[in-house]
Amino acid sequence: MLALRLARGTHPLVLLRRLFVAAAAAGTGFLVLGALGHAAAHPDAAGDSLARLLWCAVPLAATTQLAVSVARTDPAARLQRGMTAAGLGPLRLTLLAATSTALSCLLGILLSLAAFLSLRSNLGGISAGAGAGSPSVDAGLLGAGHPVPLVGALMLLSVIPLTAATATAFSLRPRTEPGALDLALPAATAAPSGLPWGVALTAAGLAIEAYTSPAAGTPGGLLPLPGRLFVSPPGVLIGWALAAFGLVLAGPGLVYLSGQLLCAGRPGALRLLSGRVLQEESHRLGRPIGVLCAVASAGYAATAVYEAAPSRPLGPFTAVGATVILACVSASALTAAWESRTARAHTTAALRRLGASASVFHRATALRTLALLLVLGPLTWTVAEMATLPLVR
Structure with a gap:
């Protein structure tokens, strides 16, 4: 109630x-x-x-x-x-x-x-098939x-x-962390530890997929999606799963690396502010962004596989499932970004009192977005291409 x-x-x-x-x-x-x-x-x-x-x-x-x-x-x-x-x-x-x-x-x-x-x-209480014009595909x-x-x-x-x-x-379970109630303590910017493991899992998944994928020209060699799971090579599915999990695990480390690249050299105030925000929020933003990269990579690979097999059109349930997945992971990433913005409310208010204009925050947001795209975009495309090559060669 x-x-x-x-x-x-x-x-x-x-x-x-x-x-x-x-x-x-x-x-x-x-x-x-x-x-x-x-x-x-x-x-x-x-x-x-x-x-x-x-x-x-x-x-x-x-x-x-x-x-x-x-x-x-x-x-x-x-x-x-x-x-x-x-x-x-x-x-x-x-x-x-x-x-x-x-x-x-x-x-x-x-x-x-x-x-x-x-x-x-x-x-x-209308019986199925009562209508004369009811499509047979629904049955x-x-x-x-x-x-x-x-x-x-x-x-x-x-x-x-x-x-x-x-x-x-x-x-959301209650946690007792040292210094959690002291607002005077500085925010921790320790680097996430999952980047090497994520890279290793992604590489292992791609290697398993390449090793177990059928040879070119073999009937049924392309990876079928919903409805034909059991005729798929198990190694291909395991490889895809490992590669996707590796991207998710490496997400926080990749976000932290984007912040380090922004702070490299002799950064100005804008680059330093943007990089520090990415480093501090890498634990909060990393996993949702990693999931988004994994889904984008899998979607690219699945699209390439289906284009190579035009006789297997996408069904309505596959379209519904893909829409649900893409919408959910995109909304999760946006929600994590909103949570990060809410967590920085006190810092933003302090900077405004010091004279920072609204355009500074807008440029910092654009710079963070650009850094993430430059780091995560090529990596996602590379993983998708490497996952696709054994299936459509």
Whole structure:
């Protein structure tokens, strides 16, 4: 009840972010229901149906990341004055944030269930295939005309809010850190330690993919996406996963390296300010930006693979899944940038009191963005090209 009351009084921008989480959960829920409908319509193709369900794990991970990013920037999740006196300590605020996340995802899966039933022409008791002009492709994609177990559908859909709420609670769990309450201590600018491991994992993933990919000209040698997972070489999938995880792990170190490059030599005030911000915020910005680079690399490679096999067009569920993933990782990166800006509010106010103009902050933001693009752009393109070469050569 308290989560609902706080939702009614929150800022419209906060509500918009929560609605975006609901939309992402709706897209993921629709993919899960589509896999279930395919299983109901094709009982003999259990492997294909299981592959569709397993591919839903990627949109689920993207939705969970977005939910955690939104919860971290939610004002209700922070310990505010008077909350402790009212019995809402750090632990209960964490539970409140997890509950709010679960409610947002619950709204999304209810919307996906309503859309799924409507498209199957089951909403309101209309039988499937009753319309003379109903397209036959819907029967194959959504399993129209075949009963879907409601209990099984609800159990599968419940995974979405439970996963998002659990990840939110784990991310916002109370921590006791030395000096966390002393605002007089300077911010730590220690370099993240994951860059060498991330580079090693990415290189290992690309090597595994190149070694296990089929030879050129072999039928079925190109990597199939949702619906044909089990005919893919396992090494290719493992290589892609390792390369993507390596980019995510190396994200904070790459952001820190971008800040070091800005501060190299004899930097002026603008370069020094931009570089120090990237170094201090590398732990907060690195992982979402690393995920964005990994998704961009995988998207580039998948597009190249499908262009080399025009007989395998992208299906609607693949398009929905790709849209959910791209939207979630982009929104997560933007949310992390907003969180970083909020964390620097006191420093920004102090610089304004010292006479810094608004144009200085705008130029510093543009310089940070340019540095990230110059460091991460070529690296992402190189990883994508190296991941694609063994599959389309």
